[in-house]
Amino acid sequence: MNGRTDGQTDGWMDRQMEEDWTDGQMERMGTMLLLRQRLVTAQALGFRTRCSPKPHPTITPSTPPYLPNLELLRFFSVMRMRIASSADSSSNNSQMIMADSGSSDEVAVICNTDITSTESENNIINTMVERGTALLKKMEISVAEADKRTGKNTVNMQETYTVYLIETRPAESVSEGGTPVAPDTLWRRYSEFELLRTYLLVTYPYIIVPPLPEKRAEFVWHKLSADNLDPDFVERRRVGLENFLLRLASHPVLSNDNIFFLFLTEEKGWREAVLETGFQDKADSRLKSLSAMFRVKNPDKRFTSLKHYSEDLSTVISQLLRIRARVADRLYGVYKVHGNYGRVFSEWSAIEKEMGDGLQSAGHHMDTYAASIDDILEEEEHYADQLKEYLFYTEAVRSVCKKHELIQYELEMAAQDLSYKKQQKEELETGTVRIFSLKGMTSKLFGQETPEQRESKVAALEQSIQEGEGALKEKNAESQEFVEKAWNDIERFKEQKEKDLREALISYAIMQISMCKKGIQVWSNAKECFNKM
Template sequence: MADVEDGEYDMFDEEGAEISCDEKKGDGKLETLFDMMTITVQDPEKRVISKTGLKMQDTYVAYLVETKPRDEADQASELPVSSVWRRYSEFELLRNYLAVTYPAIILPPLPEKRITHIWTKMTTDVFDPEFLERRRAGLEAFLHRICSMQVKDDIILSFLRLEENWRESVLATGYQAKADSWLKTLNASLRVKQIDPVFDDLKAFSNDLQASIAAVLKARAKLADRVYALYKIHSNYSRIFKDWSQIEDASMAEALRKCALEMDKYSESIDSLMEEEELYAEQLKEYFNYGNSLKAIIKKHEALQYDAEYVESQLQGANIEKQQIESGAAKFNLSGMKARLFGGDTPEQKEAKLAKCQETIKKLTEEVDEKKKISDDFAMQAKEEVLKFKRQKQIDLREILTNYVILQIKMSKEAKSSWSRFKTVMQSA
């Protein structure tokens, strides 16, 4: 890093220098898969499969997932080098499995299937090399985050190493039944009586986070259009200078041709700069989509809390019924009207009803305790996950936005250099 003089340090002095964060240092946590192996996603490959008996084709893209142990001593043991091909749908299956198996964990989002928050010069063709490269980077980041979780699961490891029958091994876990149950619950409109203020604040936070990032991405897309057009229009100077050089003497003509070449370079430089800028936009977009992961956690908690409150309301009803049986008060319903007209229950009938009611109360009490424990355990784990998420978000957003600023400074420096060379050429003409 650059030397610090007089207590001041310009973080932009060293372009491309890694931004160090104390939070990235090890904190004594359990070793994760990401600690043990390097994971890369590369070589997106378009494939076509003809469907049997039909004149139809299934076109998709496969990605090569490669893993290699960080410690060379592990290569011949439990972590050999491996490579498998995976479709996007298999990444989706992995995430769905984890969402059901570890409901309180805030899962990283997958790169989007359809592009949003784009600037007009960016391709939307899902088979275009530029789109595939962005998706490849997004899938790699997804695996890095998944394998950095404090979770040891054979399904994750087999995703990285087992190409054949992996999908069948996931389905064999029976996760789909749980997934269907969760889906019905999450799609229902639930109103809990006692809202947990932590999850209520989290809902507001996720909405505000998405709104803020969406506004930044929208503004950036508009600005990217204008900056791109501004750079490209400089190619007009090149054409004009080339024409102009034909009527000047040798010295000036050569200077104009050099200036034309400089304007061409300046005009073309925006392409690589925008590609780099797009990477930072994709990283910001990841945190926009993280908002949906937070909302899923909130919905799951609401569902668990609603289950507990529903059983609790049944218990309250059973206790009221017990009091009515003990007091002999008739309920205002068909049975109560019959009791008023034809007389109350015999002592034997009353005792049988009371015994049945007490048994119901006992079962409901146990069920309430169980439901509350599940809800409380989920809430405790989810709150811990939210704290970890916010710490990591602070680190990542700091790095993303700082790198974006560094890129803007780089663009300005390159523009200054280009015009300085232009000036030098004209002065020497």
């Protein structure tokens, strides 16, 4: 607490409560400016969700995003002056978090500590939009609801499964009455989402294809159900599937795929259309990929480094999610134990006359505090799901790296085969034969070849060498094209990852601050009850 002693800290908190946050006006100003800046950014990118207001007509898509306006700069300047002037007196406002990067010119102030998971989700969605994307500008996409159904599977056995309702409508479609036109709807199973993603992985091997939400719950704390038909889990997966579709629709390449468009608009015949593309024949076998990984002689250092990074990132996020699950378990227990305060205060109030009302009221506040943890941890799951998305993204990154290894391996094999054929041709033309080669051994066993046989073999080798040179040229061009396209998408992914993870972590920190503020409020109310006794 900036060097305060325990006594100073208690006094500081009391003064803040008594003053009732006299700097609230400054906080509201900061909140208003930051929210307006986010709105301008979303409008500048041409993105609008169901929760977003209609873009202001004066904002055009050409407006550069994330440019701080004059009012924001003035606000940050005022805040820096106030923080600097109050540092010596140790009276910093506890509603304000300052993250100083070490440079006097880079100070970030977060004033709004009441952002909900829904607002955070909208902020994450806003960062998906690419300027050159056509589909998301022309079509609104959502997974509106989930439904449980029963039917027969491929082996004619009864099964229960979940289907998801996809709604699409033109972005600016409004009927004459002024109400939005009814959306086009269709139902999809999770397995159809899986088929779509598999098709995209095979068809666009150079793209980091967005991941699907988990099929079964992972990194759960003990109060959450791991059942994949649990309503809360199905709801979180519905949100994840909508996020998956929005990721695809915001991608500059994937959004233009015809199979993806049919997935959104054609319920019948879509699976047959996917299979007709023959994408399954193009899929690389796992054994082939493993062989390439261990036998590539000259791997690209950039892709090797990216592969190692994705493995490290996967480890870090997994550990983070495990820690969060353990913290959630313990926090749930701490909050629920506070319910015992409520019970004891209520029992105590029954035997007191003058103190009874105050104790009874304090007990009610404790009960409210104990019950609040359910909503808090439910909100936490939204931030955990955002981290899980990038845990699954790391596998998509490794998939691109493995495909590059396979292309590099095929290129090296083509070069090696061409070199061997040229060496054979040289031996036939010069008549020099290595003793321990296959050619040398057959010559010793069956005698030397006639000139006619040698000329025939040389002609065949020349034809084979020409074909090999053509194949090598094609492999070189394929490798160069793959590297160029893959690295462009990798750079796009890096920018997206930094924005999304920063937003998720900041929102999680803000939620924790809000939770602590609510705890302070509960105990402040309890203190007032005790004062009135």
